Structures are given as structure tokens and as C-alpha cells.
Amino acid sequence: MADPIESSAPKARSSGLRDLASQPQLLSINTATVRAQGNLEDIFNACAEQGISAVSPWRDQVKDIGLKRASALVASLGLQLSGYCRGGMFTAADAAGLEAARDDNRRAVDEACEMGAPCLVLVVGGLPGALEAKPAHRDIAAARLQVIEGIQDLLGYASSVGMPLAIEPLHPMYAADRACINTLEQALDVCELLDPSGQWLGVAVDAYHVWWDPKVHQQIARAGAARIKAFHVCDWLVPTTDLLLDRGMMGDGVIELQALRASVEAAGYQGIVEVEIFSQNNWWKRPMQEVLHTCVERFKAVV
Amino acid sequence: MADPIESSAPKARSSGLRDLASQPQLLSINTATVRAQGNLEDIFNACAEQGISAVSPWRDQVKDIGLKRASALVASLGLQLSGYCRGGMFTAADAAGLEAARDDNRRAVDEACEMGAPCLVLVVGGLPGALEAKPAHRDIAAARLQVIEGIQDLLGYASSVGMPLAIEPLHPMYAADRACINTLEQALDVCELLDPSGQWLGVAVDAYHVWWDPKVHQQIARAGAARIKAFHVCDWLVPTTDLLLDRGMMGDGVIELQALRASVEAAGYQGIVEVEIFSQNNWWKRPMQEVLHTCVERFKAVV
Numbered sequence: 001m002a003d004p005i006e007s008s009a010p011k012a013r014s015s016g017l018r019d020l021a022s023q024p025q026l027l028s029i030n031t032a033t034v035r036a037q038g039n040l041e042d043i044f045n046a047c048a049e050q051g052i053s054a055v056s057p058w059r060d061q062v063k064d065i066g067l068k069r070a071s072a073l074v075a076s077l078g079l080q081l082s083g084y085c086r087g088g089m090f091t092a093a094d095a096a097g098l099e100a101a102r103d104d105n106r107r108a109v110d111e112a113c114e115m116g117a118p119c120l121v122l123v124v125g126g127l128p129g130a131l132e133a134k135p136a137h138r139d140i141a142a143a144r145l146q147v148i149e150g151i152q153d154l155l156g157y158a159s160s161v162g163m164p165l166a167i168e169p170l171h172p173m174y175a176a177d178r179a180c181i182n183t184l185e186q187a188l189d190v191c192e193l194l195d196p197s198g199q200w201l202g203v204a205v206d207a208y209h210v211w212w213d214p215k216v217h218q219q220i221a222r223a224g225a226a227r228i229k230a231f232h233v234c235d236w237l238v239p240t241t242d243l244l245l246d247r248g249m250m251g252d253g254v255i256e257l258q259a260l261r262a263s264v265e266a267a268g269y270q271g272i273v274e275v276e277i278f279s280q281n282n283w284w285k286r287p288m289q290e291v292l293h294t295c296v297e298r299f300k301a302v303v
Numbered sequence: 304m305a306d307p308i309e310s311s312a313p314k315a316r317s318s319g320l321r322d323l324a325s326q327p328q329l330l331s332i333n334t335a336t337v338r339a340q341g342n343l344e345d346i347f348n349a350c351a352e353q354g355i356s357a358v359s360p361w362r363d364q365v366k367d368i369g370l371k372r373a374s375a376l377v378a379s380l381g382l383q384l385s386g387y388c389r390g391g392m393f394t395a396a397d398a399a400g401l402e403a404a405r406d407d408n409r410r411a412v413d414e415a416c417e418m419g420a421p422c423l424v425l426v427v428g429g430l431p432g433a434l435e436a437k438p439a440h441r442d443i444a445a446a447r448l449q450v451i452e453g454i455q456d457l458l459g460y461a462s463s464v465g466m467p468l469a470i471e472p473l474h475p476m477y478a479a480d481r482a483c484i485n486t487l488e489q490a491l492d493v494c495e496l497l498d499p500s501g502q503w504l505g506v507a508v509d510a511y512h513v514w515w516d517p518k519v520h521q522q523i524a525r526a527g528a529a530r531i532k533a534f535h536v537c538d539w540l541v542p543t544t545d546l547l548l549d550r551g552m553m554g555d556g557v558i559e560l561q562a563l564r565a566s567v568e569a570a571g572y573q574g575i576v577e578v579e580i581f582s583q584n585n586w587w588k589r590p591m592q593e594v595l596h597t598c599v600e601r602f603k604a605v606v
Contacts, residue, residue, distance in 0.1 A: 127557055130541045138559045144517065173476045175515035176541050176557045186517045212478035214447065214489045238433045238479050243543060254430055254479045256441045 017262055020273065021300040028054035028082035030232065030276035031061050034291050036284035040065045043288070044073045050292045054080040054272050056230075057115065059108060071115050082272040083166065083204065083230045084108070084117035088179070090150025091125040091143045093136035098146070101125075105154045109163045118271075119164040119229040121204050122151065123179050130177040143180045151201070152194050159200040166229035167191065168204035171212075173243050184210055184219035191227055198226035205264060206232035206276065208247055211255040217263045225268025233257055233303055234277045245280035249294060251302035261303060273303055320565055323576065324603040331357035331385035333535065333579035334364055337594050339587035343368045346591070347376045353595045357383040357575050359533075360418065362411060374418050385575040386469065386507065386533045387411070387420035391482070393453025394428040394446045396439035401449070404428075408457045412466045421574075422467040422532040424507050425454065426482050433480040446483045454504070455497050462503040469532035470494065471507035474515075476546050487513055487522035494530055501529030508567060509535035509579065511550055514558040520566045528571025536560055536606055537580045548583035552597060554605035564606060576606055 020026055029052055031043050038046070040061040047055055055074075062070045074081065087108040092098045112120040124147040129136040151165065158165050169187040170179035181187050187203045195201035205228055210216045220228070235253030240246050250257055261273070275295045277283050283291050323329055332355055334346050341349070343364040350358055358377075365373045377384065390411040395401045415423040427450040432439040454468065461468050472490040473482035484490050490506045498504035508531055513519045523531070538556030543549050553560055564576070578598045580586050586594050 127541075130557060133541050135541055135557050138557045140515070140557075140559070171475060172515040173474065173543070173546075176539055176543075180515075182515055182517065212443070212475040212483075212485055214485065236479055238430075238436050238438055240476070240479075240546060243476075243546060254433060254438050254441045254443075256443070 017258065017265060018270075020303055024051055024296070025053050025080075026272055027052055027296065027299045028056055028080070028272045028274040029292065029295060030056040030085065030274050032058055032085070033275055033277045033283065033295065034288045035061060037288040037291070040070055041073060044077055044079060046288050046292055047079065048077045050289070050296060052292060052296065053078070054082050054274075056081060056083040056085055056117075056121075056274050056276070058085045059111060062111065062115070067111055067114055074115060080272070081115055081117040082274045083119050083121045084112035084115055086121045086123050086168075087154065087165070088122040089125040091128045091146045091180070093128040097128065098150070101150060102153060105150070106157050109154065109158045109161060112163050113161055117163070119166040119202070119204075120158065121166050121168050121230060123168055123170060124151070124181050126175060126177045126180050135176070140175065140180055147180060148190055148193070151190065155194055155201055164199070164229055165201050166204040167201070168206055169209055171209040183213055183215070184223065185215055188219060188223055188227065198224070202227035202229040204230035204232060205260075207255050207257055207260050208232070208234050208236060211236060211260065216260070220260075220263040220267050223267060225270075228264060228267060228269040228271075230274060231261070231264050231269060231271065232274045232276045234275065242280065245278045247277045247279055249277060249279075249283060250275070250298040257303050273299065275299065320561065320568060321573075323606055327354055327599070328356050328383075329575055330355055330599065330602045331359055331383070331575045331577040332595065332598060333359040333361075333388065333577050335361055335388070336578055336580045336586065336598065337591045338364060340591035340594070343373055344376060347380055347382060349591050349595055350382065351380045353592065353599060355595060355599065356381070357385050357577075359384060359386040359388055359420075359424075359577050359579070361388045362414060365414065365418070370414055370417055377418060383575070384418055384420040385577045386422050386424045387415035387418055389424045389426050389471075390457065390468070391425040392428040394431045394449045394483070396431040400431065401453070404453060405456060408453070409460050412457065412461045412464060415466050416464055420466070422469040422505070422507075423461065424533060425468055425470050426473060427454070427470065427484050429478060429480045429483050438479070443478065443483055450483060451493055451496070454493065458497055458504055467502070467532055468504050469507040470504070471509055472512055474512040486516055486518070487526065488518055491522060491526055491530065501527070505530035505532040507533035507535060508563075510558050510560055510563050511535070511537050511539060511579075514539060514563065519563070523563075523566040523570050526570060528573075531567060531570060531572040531574075533577060534564070534567050534572060534574065535577045535579045537578065545583065548581045550580045550582055552580060552582075552586060553578070553601040560606050576602065578602065
């Protein structure tokens with residue numbers, strides 16, 4: 001791989017990090033990474049062909065081929081899940097909307113159970129209506145309160161059926177329309193409020209969303225092994241041309257991925273590393289096998 | 304003004320906020336807001352015609368008409384400055400780059416003095432080379448250290464000539480290429496480290512950059528009157544279509560501007576409110592007088 005940017009990799013390499021090159025089973029592909037190139041069956045089969053043993057599917061992709069078919073494929077191909085994407089979107093402009101969100105989140109938990117996921121990832125929602133460019137109000141504190149109440153409610157159900165929840169703090173550029181939990185610190189405050197044990201409520205640490213944060217290493221240490229339910233990677237490109245769909249392949253951007261992995265592992269995380277790339281003008285336009293192969297190579301070399 | 308979004312304005316209005324509608328002298332126009340429509344002389348004249356008595360010019364616009372001409376115009380039109388844009392960009396890949404940044408920042412301080420600005424705004428820089436899409440490395444902690452050293456050095460010079468510096472924490476989406484100081488908390492940590500007094504080093508609170516932060520009100524209170532050297536407004540649009548050039552006019556987006564102003568004023572800030580909008584596809588395409596008139600109207604109605 002060509003890497004024109006001076007890397008901090010050697011520093012990280014010598015600090016007791018797990019050797020990913022020899023442990024391919026630690027790689028998971030978030031199925032959004034190749035969502036443009038095929039349906040979930042295509043993606044699962046392609047992963048198996050590439051020797052990729054773990055995946056993290058999206059609900060709409062599962063729905064597309066049917067939940068039973070999706071879970072049967074996971075079993076027959078011997079795939080593991082690193083998460084299920086996604087629950088959340090807890091905010092709403094009225095009681096009916098809150099009720100609908102509540103019901104939909106319980107279904108998401110049920111699906112995660114059926115698929116054998118280790119956690120349901122939560123993208124918590126922003127200002128109600130903002131994603132449809134029709135924000136109902138500007139009161140982000142109120143939205144944040146709805147999110148806490150929504151997670152609290154879901155937590156009761158999720159723990160009763162044995163499904164951990166992982167709050168994914170999203171980059172602050174998504175605060176308005178996708179998630180009003182925007183830092184690890186904020187997410188961990190919610191975790192400590194609602195589940196002191198850490199057994200059922202934790203965080204998904206996605207490098208893309210948290211790399212910029214001057215407190216990221218401190219907060220990863222605070223989270224500890226119990227709270228870190230998932231670790232996602234991709235890269236931040238310079239320039240970034242789209243707020244949502246211009247994520248980079250690991251190694252093509254400026255995130256110190258190994259430094260983040262070092263912190264996550266130092267905190268006790270021994271789980272899977274999930275690759276999640278939304279890339280409208282680059283990776284979504286390439287053949288699926290090329291993208292997956294590149295993910296494998298970069299996983300070994302730069303993550 | 305059409306405002307389809309339920310506003311939290313009445314709440315703020317009743318809480319002892321300054322009445323902007325009766326104090327037009329509290330409005331400043333950052334000259335980037337109409338940079339596409341004319342040179343600095345055109346902009347200064349148009350502001351004066353609209354009864355706008357304060358401005359915040361950019362260095363490249365000043366250079367364009369000449370520093371002496373610019374400062375003479377400020378005097379002859381009776382304009383006040385709310386700031387001078389900008390110093391910073393302290394990071395560099397080598398010693399020569401650091402030296403050049405040091406020299407350039409001293410010139411920026413001198414220009415700010417000549418123009419009669421109350422402070423020099425600092426956009427501190429990101430990873431060296433990233434703005435040119437050629438990042439020299441990924442070590443954001445090292446970049447942050449360069450920034451602190453750069454500010455420390457400049458502070459000695461700036462205080463010797465009587466020019467306060469205002470660190471502007473930029474939105475985290477600019478961490479890679481424009482500024483690696485990304486929260487008020489982080490900026491205030493630097494302020495307290497380098498200037499315990501608060502006389503010469505403070506912050507520029509720009510609503511666009513900080514509105515998403517769950518700790519923004521807490522950190523504005525922490526800053527207090529001495530540290531808040533400037534207060535900037537515009538709005539966050541949903542959707543936002545460009546990371547840099549799609550800022551909204553106040554009232555067209557989702558930022559609770561009055562809630563932020565309430566916090567800033569509760570912290571003791573009694574200064575000018577500066578409007579700064581970069582809007583490639585909307586406001587930069589409209590006639591200058593229309594844009595300025597809209598700024599005045601929105602300043603009275605929704606800020």
C-alpha cells in the first residue's frame with residue numbers, strides 16, 4: 001500500500017498491540033461498506049470467499065432478503081456478528097412518534113437476537129424532523145433528554161432478552177440530524193447514569209466519529225473493557241467532500257488508527273475490529289471483491 | 304421573517320438579554336459574509352449605508368486594497384472593529400515553516416493594531432499540509448503542541464503591543480485541516496495555561512463551531528467576561544451540503560442563538576455580535592445590500 005503520510009505505526013506496533021495480520025478472525029465488515037454492490041446474500045458470500053469471518057449487517061439490508069434467510073446464511077457460512085446496525089432514532093416531535101420509535105427499537109433488539117449479534121448499535125437521533133430537513137424545534141437539550149429516556153426504556157427490554165446496547169457517539173457534524181450524542185464523554189455519562197454495571201449499556205467507538213476529540217484517549221480509558229462493545233474503523237480524508245458519504249479506506253486519511261486501537265486494547269478490549277466505510281464516489285463504485293480485498297490488506301497493514 | 308421552526312426565543316427574551324433591536328451598534332459584519340460581492344471598500348461603504356457601524360475584516364481583503372487605505376476608510380466612515388481575521392495556522396512540517404508562521408502572525412498583530420481591532424482572531428491550524436491535501440503526518444497531539452508553542456510565542460509579542468488574542472475553537476469537522484483546537488473546553492485549557500490573567504488571551508465563541516457541544520453552556524460560564532473576546536453568529540442548516548461554505552443566515556438553521564447569547568451575556572460579555580456567513584450557493588450569490596439588510600433584520604429578530 002502506498003502511504004505518503006508519515007505514520008505513527010511503528011510506535012504503536014511496539015507497544016503490545018495485538019497482531020492483526022495473524023488474526024484474520026478479528027476483522028469484521030460492516031455491510032454498508034459494500035451496500036451499493038449487492039444484497040446481503042451477495043455480501044455474506046463474498047466475505048466468506050475472502051476469508052472474512054465476521055460481519056455487521058444493517059437492518060434494511062436484512063429486511064431486503066428476509067430475517068430468516070439472513071440468519072440462516074450467517075449460520076451456514078459460519079459467520080460471526082460484530083454488531084447489528086442499528087437501533088436508536090429515539091427523538092420525536094410527538095407522543096405517537098416516540099411510541100413508534102419505542103416499538104421499532106424493540107423489533108431491532110429482537111432482530112439482533114435472531115441474528116446472533118453481540119450488541120445492538122444505537123444511533124440515537126438528532127432534532128426530530130431534521131433528517132427530513134424539517135426540524136420540529138431547535139431544543140437540543142430536549143432531544144438529548146428524549147434520547148436518555150428512550151435508551152432507559154429500551155434497556156429494560158434489551159437486558160430482559162440478553163442483548164447489550166452500544167451507544168455510538170457520532171461526529172458533531174451529525175448533531176442536528178442523526179445523533180445528539182457526540183462525544184465519548186457524553187455517551188459514557190449516559191451509560192453511567194442508566195447502567196452502572198456496564199453489562200447491558202456501553203459504547204461503540206468509531207474512529208471516524210471520535211478521532212478529533214482531545215479527550216478521546218482519556219475517555220476510552222474511562223470506558224474500560226466492559227463498556228466498549230464495538231470498535232469501528234475507516235479514515236478521515238483531506239479534503240472531505242461530503243458530510244456523510246466520503247469516508248476513507250484505512251490508511252488513506254489522517255486518523256491515527258493504531259493509536260486509537262492501542263488505547264482501546266489498553267482499556268481491555270479484545271474484540272473484533274469492524275470496518276465501516278460509506279463512500280459514494282469511490283469505494284461504492286468499485287467491485288465488491290476489490291473493496292473487501294482492500295479492507296483485508298489494510299486491516300493487516302495499517303489498522 | 305418566515306421561521307417554520309418552533310423557537311426557544313421567548314424563553315431567552317424574558318431572561319434579561321440585551322435588546323438588540325434597539326442597539327444596532329452591537330451588530331458587526333464579518334467581511335467574509337459578502338466577500339464575493341465586492342472589495343473591502345465596497346463592503347465598508349455598504350455597511351455604512353445600512354447603518355452598520357462595526358466590521359471584522361479579513362487580512363486578504365485588507366491586503367487587496369492596502370492596509371493604509373483600509374484603516375483610513377475605517378476612520379473616515381466611523382466604523383468600529385469587532386475583531387481582525389485572522390492569525391494562527393501555527394503548525395508546520397519543519398522549522399522554516401514554523402518560522403514563517405511566527406513572522407506572519409506578528410505581521411497580523413501589527414495589522415490588527417493599525418486597523419484598531421479589539422482582538423486578533425486565531426484559527427490555529429490543523430495537521431501541517433492537510434489544507435493542501437498533503438498532510439505531512441497524522442500526529443494531532445504533536446500539532447496541538449505546536450499550536451500551544453505558537454500561541455505562547457505570539458502572546459509575548461501581542462501583549463507587548465497591546466493586542467489581545469482570541470482562540471477560535473473550530474468545529475471538529477475542521478480538526479484535520481484548519482484548527483486542531485475544537486472545543487471551548489480545550490481552548491480554555493490553553494488560555495489558562497498560557498495567560499492566567501485572561502487579559503491577553505481568550506476565545507472567540509462562534510455559534511457555528513460550538514452549538515453542538517453538550518458542554519457549551521458550562522464552558523461559556525467558565526470562560527467568563529475576561530476570556531470572551533468575540534461572539535460570532537450564523538446558523539447550521541439541515542441539510543448542510545458543504546463542510547466549509549454552506550453556513551446559514553441566522554434563523555434559517557437549528558442553532559439556538561438566543562440561548563447561546565444568553566449564556567455569553569450571563570458570563571458578562573457586553574460586546575458586539577458579529578455575523579460571519581460563508582455561503583457559496585446562496586448568500587454569496589445575492590446582492591450585497593440584500594445580504595446586509597437581511598443580516599440587520601435577522602440580528603434584530605432572531606439573534
